[in-house]
Amino acid sequence: MKSKRFLVSLALTLALLVSVLAPVGVVFAAPDANVTVTADPTYICIENTPNTWNLDSTGIEVDTIYYANPLGAETAPSATVVDAECRFTVTCCTGADTVDLTVTSGAFTGGSADMTNSDSDGSNGATTYGGFCWYSGMTYSAKVVMKSTGSSEMYSTGLAASATLKWGAEIETRTDAWGGGGASTATMTITATEH
Amino acid sequence: MKKRYIGIGIGTLLLLALLVCSCIGSTASTPRPTPAPAPISVVDGGEPPIEEGQTWISPGKVQVGNFYPGARAEWPLTVHNGNDHTTTFEVSYRYPDSVGEGYTKPTSEVQDWVRVADTTPILSRYGTREIMVILEMPEDAVSPGHKWEFWVSVKDTSQGGLVRIELCSRWLVIMR
Numbered sequence: 376m377k378s379k380r381f382l383v384s385l386a387l388t389l390a391l392l393v394s395v396l397a398p399v400g401v402v403f404a405a406p407d408a409n410v411t412v413t414a415d416p417t418y419i420c421i422e423n424t425p426n427t428w429n430l431d432s433t434g435i436e437v438d439t440i441y442y443a444n445p446l447g448a449e450t451a452p453s454a455t456v457v458d459a460e461c462r463f464t465v466t467c468c469t470g471a472d473t474v475d476l477t478v479t480s481g482a483f484t485g486g487s488a489d490m491t492n493s494d495s496d497g498s499n500g501a502t503t504y505g506g507f508c509w510y511s512g513m514t515y516s517a518k519v520v521m522k523s524t525g526s527s528e529m530y531s532t533g534l535a536a537s538a539t540l541k542w543g544a545e546i547e548t549r550t551d552a553w554g555g556g557g558a559s560t561a562t563m564t565i566t567a568t569e570h
Numbered sequence: 571m572k573k574r575y576i577g578i579g580i581g582t583l584l585l586l587a588l589l590v591c592s593c594i595g596s597t598a599s600t601p602r603p604t605p606a607p608a609p610i611s612v613v614d615g616g617e618p619p620i621e622e623g624q625t626w627i628s629p630g631k632v633q634v635g636n637f638y639p640g641a642r643a644e645w646p647l648t649v650h651n652g653n654d655h656t657t658t659f660e661v662s663y664r665y666p667d668s669v670g671e672g673y674t675k676p677t678s679e680v681q682d683w684v685r686v687a688d689t690t691p692i693l694s695r696y697g698t699r700e701i702m703v704i705l706e707m708p709e710d711a712v713s714p715g716h717k718w719e720f721w722v723s724v725k726d727t728s729q730g731g732l733v734r735i736e737l738c739s740r741w742l743v744i745m746r
Contacts, residue, residue: 408636408746409636410634410635410636410637410638410641410642410643411633411634411635411636412632412633412634412635412643412644412645413632413633413635414629414631414632414633414645415629415630415631416628416629417628417629417630417631418618418619418620418626418627418628418630419626419627419628419630419737419738419739420620420624420625420626420627420652420737421735421737422624422735423733423735425731425733426729426730426731426732426733426734427731427732427733428732428733463733468620468621468624468626469619469620469621470618470619470620470621471619471620471626472630474630475668477667477668479667524665524667525665525667526667527667527668528667528668531668560732561732562732562733562734563732563733563734564733564734564735564736565733565734565735565736566667566723566735566736566737566738567735567736567737567738568630568721568738568739568740569629569630569631569739569740
């Protein structure tokens with residue numbers, strides 16, 4: 376009889392124990408939650424045309440600003456940039472996700488007019504050039520500095536699928552003279568990331 | 571006698587509670603290895619919505635949660651070659667030019683935590699390939715912040731001309 380009561384008491388105790396500890400277990404398990412990794416099947420895709428820009432077909436000079444402006448290599452865009460003043464057109468592919476755009480510009484090398492990006496506030500200097508980029512519809516004075524790395528976003532409001540954006544750039548050549556006449560080349564990169 | 575049984579019951583209850591709690595406590599303080607997430611198919615439900623002849627990557631954003639020193643996270647980055655010729659791509663860790671609101675830029679150490687399974691994949695014309703990207707934080711490493719971001723860059727190395735295109739996948743990491 377005594378052992379029966381003891382067993383009943385033990386069973387009740389265990390049942391109580393389980394009911395009390397089950398939620399405690401949940402609470403304790405939370406800090407040990409596994410790493411989560413998620414991603415949506417979004418697509419990043421842009422096209423840009425043209426992919427060339429000759430600063431000035433007649434040759435460039437020191438300490439001069441050259442614009443990727445179809446209206447003139449030394450013609451600055453209007454206070455509010457218009458399409459006609461932009462050499463490049465970037466398109467976000469149909470079916471792709473909305474993207475933000477950043478432009479970087481590396482060193483001019485391989486010729487006589489070699490110069491590196493000043494990577495500062497867009498100003499030029501001895502052996503260094505300054506660069507900016509801008510797009511149609513923006514206030515030109517708000518143009519964005521083009522650095523070799525770490526430029527701010529040129530377009531951060533999101534270019535949607537199938538939409539296009541006209542944009543341009545400018546380079547202010549180095550302040551000190553160069554010798555010879557060999558052309559130097561550089562690479563500008565337009566980077567697309569999900570908005 | 572009844573009091574004795576109740577006393578035995580309560581004693582057993584306390585003893586078992588102590589044992590179970592100590593087990594749970596030790597489990598909570600020991601990081602578990604990160605299970606490999608089930609990769610999604612980027613062509614889930616059919617063909618990608620991008621026209622053939624255009625180079626794209628997917629996904630555009632990977633979100634990592636509950637991350638901690640010693641943990642590992644991985645996700646396949648899909649790269650599609652939109653060229654009508656075989657093309658070599660360059661896939662690499664990328665220090666972000668900008669980060670999402672509330673996120674910080676990575677420290678220089680982070681580049682050592684990111685591995686790309688194939689950094690120079692060669693894709694046939696209109697070919698598509700999944701390339702595993704692995705984020706593995708050393709146990710003794712210090713996080714750049716509670717929320718931080720890095721990018722994975724993809725470039726078509728056959729691009730010519732002055733202006734090149736770079737497509738980046740954003741990795742947004744939130745620490746535990």
